[in-house]
Amino acid sequence: MWRGVIIAYTVVALCYFPVALIGYYTFGNKVEDNILISLEKPAWLIITANMFVVVHIIGGYQLFAMPVFDMIETVLVKKLHFRPTQTLRFITRNVYVAFTMFVGISFPFFGGLLGFFGGFAFSPTTYFLPCVIWLAIKKPRKFSLSWFINWICITLGVLLMIISPIGGLRHIILQAKDYDFYN
Numbered sequence: 803m804w805r806g807v808i809i810a811y812t813v814v815a816l817c818y819f820p821v822a823l824i825g826y827y828t829f830g831n832k833v834e835d836n837i838l839i840s841l842e843k844p845a846w847l848i849i850t851a852n853m854f855v856v857v858h859i860i861g862g863y864q865l866f867a868m869p870v871f872d873m874i875e876t877v878l879v880k881k882l883h884f885r886p887t888q889t890l891r892f893i894t895r896n897v898y899v900a901f902t903m904f905v906g907i908s909f910p911f912f913g914g915l916l917g918f919f920g921g922f923a924f925s926p927t928t929y930f931l932p933c934v935i936w937l938a939i940k941k942p943r944k945f946s947l948s949w950f951i952n953w954i955c956i957t958l959g960v961l962l963m964i965i966s967p968i969g970g971l972r973h974i975i976l977q978a979k980d981y982d983f984y985n
Contacts, residue, residue, distance in 0.1 A: 836913075867902075871895050910981060914973035921966025929959025 825833065833840045838855070841848050874894050878884040909915060933952040942949045 867895075867898065870898065874898060911974045911977040914970045914977060917970025917973060918967045919970075921963050921970065925959050925963035925966065929962060930956040931959075933959070 825837065829840055838848055838851055871891075871894065875886070875891060878890060878894060879886045884890050906912070933955045937949070937952050940948075942952075
């Protein structure tokens, strides 16, 4: 299993790092939250990328929303005593989709929100909680190589959890100063 994890992280790093480095070399820090906005040509590539984004979002939204749909329908049926019909399912799902679309349109500084909330959720679950759990379960010798590496990951994860929301909040404040809602 360890070999599989190493291979998976290596493949992910080989995919992401060249794109990140070339993107920063090309655009610097002038890139938009949505990279496709920063691109100008070729038009066919931008259209194709947007098409793939739409397909990805439709599938991802369904995967994310199914438990929420189930929770809403369960509350309506069990607590509020609605009859479980196709009409109830159709109405509740469409109202939820309309609500999330309204929220998405209302908050145009989505990149800042991702940084803000992602720092609270992504950093702990990715960087330091697995290391803390591993240290608690395996109990490696203090000051061994694996002990040091885990503590470095824990420290970096906590720093990322503190810095990322600050950067996201700064980004939101800078964008919100000159933004007109629904314009």
